[in-house]
Amino acid sequence: MISGPGFWITFAYYFASTTIIGVLMATQVLGTEFGSALPYQLGLILGLAGGALGGYFNRSQSISGTFKNQKQFLREMETALTTLGYEAQGEIEDYRVYGRSQVRGLFSGKIYVRLEGNAITLMGRSTNLKRLQKALPSFSP
Incomplete structure (x- = not known):
């Protein structure tokens, strides 16, 4: 079974990226040097926020469920997609x-x-699956 990155891997990616960008931006905007602690503190705060948001919205998720009529469900799913x-x-x-x-x-x-x-298993980014699930009335997880 294939799987994508969960919350913690996605969090780490967004945390690291946002922290680095935050530190670089803070040194430029505040006019401080890299030796000062302030840019790193601001970068860590931004990194935590960016990591939490990125981890929540972009984590991979899988949803399993059932449906009654396969042909009808496939038509609905194709239309929704x-x-x-x-x-x-x-x-x-x-x-x-x-x-x-x-x-x-x-x-x-x-x-x-x-x-x-x-039975069906859907896998992808959590925000995409939520939108798809809303568009499929005959899907019951």
């Missing part, structure tokens, strides 16, 4: 891969769908 800007991009292992095209696809991530009878 198209409405959200996703299109089929192939398969990896047992998963169908849906992604956005061109520039939008660079920052939004992919959605992975696995069907087994009347």
